[in-house]
Amino acid sequence: MTPAARLQATLDLSSAVENDARPADAVTAAWVRTRRHLDDRDKGAILERLHALLRHRARLGWWLVRHGQEDDPRKRLLAWLTLGEGRTPVEVARLFAGAKGAPAALTDGEGALLAALKGCTIVHPAMPDAMRLECPPWAIEPLRRRFGAAFEAEMAALLTPPPLDLRVNPIQTTREAVLAELKGLGLPAEPTKLSPDGVRLPERVALARLPGLKTGAIEIQDEGSQLVASLVDARPGERVVDFCAGAGGKTLAIAARMRNKGHVVACDVNEARLKRCAERLRAAGLHNAETRLLAGETDRWVKRHKGGFDRVLVDAPCSGTGTWRRNPDARWRAPEDEGLAGLVALQGRILASAARLVRPGGRLVYATCSLLPEENEQQVAAFLAAHPAFAVVPLREAAPQLTTSAHPDHLSLTPARHDTDGFFAAVLRREGPPEPVAED
Template sequence: MTPAARIQTAIELLDAIAAAARDQGPAADTILARGFASRRYAGSKDRRAIRELVYDAIRLCGERPESGRAAMLALAQVRPDLCNAFDGSSYGPATIDPAEPVASAGIAPDWLAAQLTASGIDAAEQAALLARAPLDVRANRLKARREALAARFPDAEPLAFAPDALRFPPDTRIEDTVEFQTGQIEVQDAGSQLVSEAAGVEPGATVIDLCAGAGGKTLALGAAMANNGLLLACDIDRARLSRLPARADRAGLSCASPMLLDPGREAEQLDAFVGRADVVVIDAPCSGTGTWRRNPEARWRLTPTRLERLAATQRHLLAVGARLVRPGGTLLYVVCSLLDAEGADQIDAFLREHGGWAAVDPALPVGEARGQGVRLTPGAHSTDGFFVAKMQAP
């Protein structure tokens, strides 16, 4: 493909990504995969170049752009070498009209950037949210030890602050390795590994992962339990939860039991577990502001109304989870968000409304206190952004 054809393809994919962000459609990675599948003439170098153009434009534009062309023109303003490709050729973009709209550069929509600032995320930390993320994996203790894995992967860096973490360069094709295919390693950000460790689960425990999703933290919790105990993996998303059995089988995890819940009926369906769990983990649905390094278009999806709905869901899940914890047991609340509305403020409200509960130190090796929890950020701690709070039942 010519440089002009690559830019035109990037523009078309950006159009689809912006529309999906507006309508809560598929993620950018999904749209790119579908787009390349329908453009089989694009070779591997073409796909790599187009992907880089698309994500560079997404990271540059704080507001959702009016069009893919407006986003690419914004990128051309900071990369003048791209301007020559707007040549009007058969497979390239039309020549540039000085009067046509150009998307604005920025970290995030203005209202959202203000929320981050009010939550103590300064300009440098906000910029770090859009840096390119490394690839972190977790050594699965049920099958391997990090030291042995590190000897097999000379490009991997064992992280001092996360006992099972290995960090690879961003483009590593880890899914092609025998170690991944046999369940010795799982892809999991180092911050996610740390907050899973904060649960403090032990062999023989009864643990409920209330928002298990596809099971990333479930697998980490089960490994910490050494496959001994009851690990209930719950979620309302059938498609995501259906991925857990195959992942658990690959990882050698046998103590996890998936449980599909109906939205709004979670408390009723979990009635048999009231007051029985040693640990309840709530990895709550959230804005994902801490994961923009991996999903930069997510900031185009968020609105004040959607943020309010997420906060209401988080409050509901905290109330459901609290009923399940045995006396003296642990409730671990986690969001991959840096907004106080989803983190520190939620825990302050929970503790006001639930007498006798107490916040305890999650004892993370890195992180900064935020309210009655701890926050991890890409800029300060080289992880995805997380807020975690650990609370003990009366």
């Protein structure tokens, strides 16, 4: 593709993301599948520019409004080429020439915009903090309270492109073998620092270059997510529930640690996600897991299996603030219809219901990919106050090798401190009998 054709493709994809209710990663995946004629370099350049537009959306929009322009995908792309890539108005005009396959020619207003932006940087002293830090207004004060003096450093880390983390499937191979294979392909792979099953590539690569993804030998999974799964500490022969399994990333990690012995139940309220989970389990050669579709957090299946499991993971639906560097569009999606308070209430109901499944002496792990205390430490404290049969298992006992957590008792990972997505996990143990269960 020519540089101009890449720009038109970026504009097409950006418009598709803008007008689709699905997350950007789902839209881009569908877009790529229908354009198999593009080579890896073209796809990489297009996706890299798209993610740059998403990461800097608020600041680009501020500049457009400042100069009386409509905040739309085309104008944001023009502003990014000037403010982010440092192109001159003449260079941009050559690319927007209206030739076949290229973006339409610049209007007089767009030419005036480029002239006004010439020599400017993407950050301006007059920008409000929410714009400058690319932080939605509903989250800025909770995050400021969470991080204090480190707030701006953490926000800056959330604006950096993430590495590509892989989890090795020990049923099929070893980390050493995967590292050797990737280096043989010319990829600068290295072991992750915290997860014993992880491999890191410093930059994203074309997934077609990773043959292990097709065979189930490796899975794409952030190092922080791998650590959450390891805190479940599922042993061969045990009975385990992944209560909010989704597409099964953590389910696969748990089942593999059990070496195909014992039983894992992957639960979710979304049938399509569970179908994907089942497919991934088969591809990975894992036969000790099943999927279970629930009608809701108080599904009768939970009552029937009260106290029947050694380990229960609640990877709760959350604001996703910890994933903003990987899913930059997520920061502009409000958390649920009822806001953060409604989301916190839902998490509390899910955790209380899933806790019924844990046997005396069993382990309950509550996790989110959020950086907000309301969804994390405060949620755990409220649960413990209402459920005295449970007690915290301090991180030094649950995972003594994890010594760099931002919290003394729970796993707390942040992009700036750990170079992972933001994750939280609390390990709890049932020390008393299950509470009586009322009719649902």
